[in-house]
Amino acid sequence: MTVGAPGGGVLLETSRLLLRPWRVDEAAVQRELWTERDPRGPPHRRIDVDGHPTVAELEDSIRTDPVWSTGLLAVERKASRDVIGYCGLVDSRRGAVGEPELAFELLRRVWRQGYATEASSAVLEWARSSGYERLWATVWDWNTASRRVLAKVGFTETDRQAADTVHGTTLFTTLRL
Secondary structure, three states: OEEEOOOOOEEEEOOOEEEEOOOHHHHHHHHHHHHHOOOOOOHHHOOOOOOOOOHHHHHHHHHHOOHHHHHEEEEEEOOOOOEEEEEEEEOOOOOOOOOOEEEEEEOHHHOOOOHHHHHHHHHHHHHHHOOOOEEEEEEEOOOHHHHHHHHHOOOEEEEEEEEEOOOEEEEEEEEEO
């Protein structure tokens, strides 16, 4: 189900989850996601040697970057009201104009409980009802859990890849809606 979120943005609901715009006081959850990222990934996606991004910097990002209200939605468990990550659509350079990219990231403590699949399915349902015809998603070749989630919700790997000798190969996946 999709309804308008207070203050604009998207609100999606599943049996266990709410996907909604981020609140400034949830920046610590974003910081936790940054600290948990796999060291095989690129350094610009992890906390740097000077401790950036800080919680204050992430708070500012939530206040000013519309991606946190209309793109990458906070994933909240309905039963406990805790935010466990994000899922949503972002502008993509992967496909044609108007073909966004699905992105998701959840805290490690909630992995293997079906939340990524559930949240992604809700976003795909919203994308379908909004008139999108095709979506993209990229994933590191070594990220087997995310590859499984993408396959479960219908994405297929393309022949397109981007090899990085340090971090691995980025696989490009797509889904026709």
